[in-house]
Amino acid sequence: MRRLVIGCAFLAAAMSVTACGGPRAFTRGSYEDPSEIVLLDDKWNPSDMQLVAKTMINSMEAWYDANTISDKPKVILEMPRNRTTEHIDMLALYEHIRTALINSGKFGFLDKDARQEIADEMQYQGSGYVDPSEAITPGKQKAASYLMGGSITSTIQEVGKNKVIYYKATFKLTDIETTEILWTDHKEIRKDFKKKSIGF
Amino acid sequence: MVRWLVLMLCLAFGTVGAEEPEPGRTDGPEGSEYGTGGYRNYRTGGEFYIEGFFGSASVDFEVEGERDNQSETDLMSGIGVGYMVEDWLSFQVGYGVISDQDISLLSAGTRTYSDYLPFSYFFSVDGELFIPDQGDSKFAVVPGAGVELLLTEKLRVGLSYQHDFVFSDENLDIDRVMARVHFRF
Numbered sequence: 001m002r003r004l005v006i007g008c009a010f011l012a013a014a015m016s017v018t019a020c021g022g023p024r025a026f027t028r029g030s031y032e033d034p035s036e037i038v039l040l041d042d043k044w045n046p047s048d049m050q051l052v053a054k055t056m057i058n059s060m061e062a063w064y065d066a067n068t069i070s071d072k073p074k075v076i077l078e079m080p081r082n083r084t085t086e087h088i089d090m091l092a093l094y095e096h097i098r099t100a101l102i103n104s105g106k107f108g109f110l111d112k113d114a115r116q117e118i119a120d121e122m123q124y125q126g127s128g129y130v131d132p133s134e135a136i137t138p139g140k141q142k143a144a145s146y147l148m149g150g151s152i153t154s155t156i157q158e159v160g161k162n163k164v165i166y167y168k169a170t171f172k173l174t175d176i177e178t179t180e181i182l183w184t185d186h187k188e189i190r191k192d193f194k195k196k197s198i199g200f
Numbered sequence: 201m202v203r204w205l206v207l208m209l210c211l212a213f214g215t216v217g218a219e220e221p222e223p224g225r226t227d228g229p230e231g232s233e234y235g236t237g238g239y240r241n242y243r244t245g246g247e248f249y250i251e252g253f254f255g256s257a258s259v260d261f262e263v264e265g266e267r268d269n270q271s272e273t274d275l276m277s278g279i280g281v282g283y284m285v286e287d288w289l290s291f292q293v294g295y296g297v298i299s300d301q302d303i304s305l306l307s308a309g310t311r312t313y314s315d316y317l318p319f320s321y322f323f324s325v326d327g328e329l330f331i332p333d334q335g336d337s338k339f340a341v342v343p344g345a346g347v348e349l350l351l352t353e354k355l356r357v358g359l360s361y362q363h364d365f366v367f368s369d370e371n372l373d374i375d376r377v378m379a380r381v382h383f384r385f
Contacts, residue, residue, distance in 0.1 A: 028317070033225075035225045035226050035227040036224075036225055036226075037224040037225060037226060037233055047226050047233070050226035050227070051226050051233065054226060054227070055230070058230075
């Protein structure tokens with residue numbers, strides 16, 4: 001009887017340990033190369049953003065090189081549209097593309113988001129509190145000649161254990177004066193997933 | 201019994217050499233990312249494993265006419281296969297033999313892991329069929345604990361201790377200390 005009790009106690013203790021093995025905190029990590037593709041789940045991930053951005057940057061630079069444009073194009077953003085069923089940080093994608101294009105020296109971007117703050121600052125500088133010889137006067141802002149926009153759509157096919165996710169990102173550059181779309185390109189991404197066969 | 205251990209080591213080291221392709225990158229030429237991905241290395245379960253164990257088993261048993269129990273220690277070896285349901289929980293079945301006493305042990309149970317790299321600690325509970333060469337088979341519950349050293353992503357070696365509680369025979373129990381080679385695939 002004593003052995004039975006000891007055995008049951010061991011069993012209970014071991015089962016308790018088993019029960020303690022539930023969801024755990026992420027307490028260990030390491031820095032990795034952000035350009036390496038990692039697919040931990042089936043959601044939109046940083047690799048997708050980098051692949052879309054890379055295609056658009058290369059395509060826009062190729063368009064610039066192929067066309068004899070005398071002046072550096074001044075571009076303003078039309079916020080890209082997320083037409084998928086999941087959350088995608090479109091601003092992060094746009095900033096990724098914008099940074100690379102500005103650094104290439106071929107495109108100039110106007111800061112649309114800062115307009116109100118700049119107007120407020122100019123108003124303050126012209127109010128008399130600031131030395132008039134140093135105050136920035138209005139009327140020198142550049143005019144945008146191109147509007148950059150884009151959208152991302154997705155299609156999901158799911159049957160049994162298999163899931164296929166398809167993204168299509170389309171970007172375009174529109175001449176503000178003529179509304180003609182001067183450049184457009186798209187990037188297609190397809191990701192195949194398979195659910196694990198056994199699990200809780 | 202040594203033969204399967206050698207076979208398993210060959211299998212383990214042979215497969216370690218056949219690494220998966222490097223994960224793709226997003227900064228390569230267009231299309232270079234196709235067909236690759238790191239997710240195989242990041243799965244949280246869904247792996248099978250095979251392991252061999254080898255060590256000593258001390259069997260305490262009653263001898264008729266004698267007051268005190270006797271103990272006999274012999275070599276034990278065996279093999280187990282299991283499935284990682286999550287990265288911390290597995291189910292396994294195993295077969296072991298205590299060589300000079302002609303005792304076979306068939307077991308099935310669960311194991312829980314806690315990783316403290318490069319070590320991994322585990323607790324296990326098995327239901328076991330104790331099958332002596334002569335006499336009836338007996339049922340036992342076998343709790344155990346052990347530690348493994350992660351040599352590669354797939355290969356581990358470790359030590360474990362298990363104690364058999366044989367329910368139908370109060371005078372019979374087994375203590376085992378085992379060295380293990382554990383390979384995941």
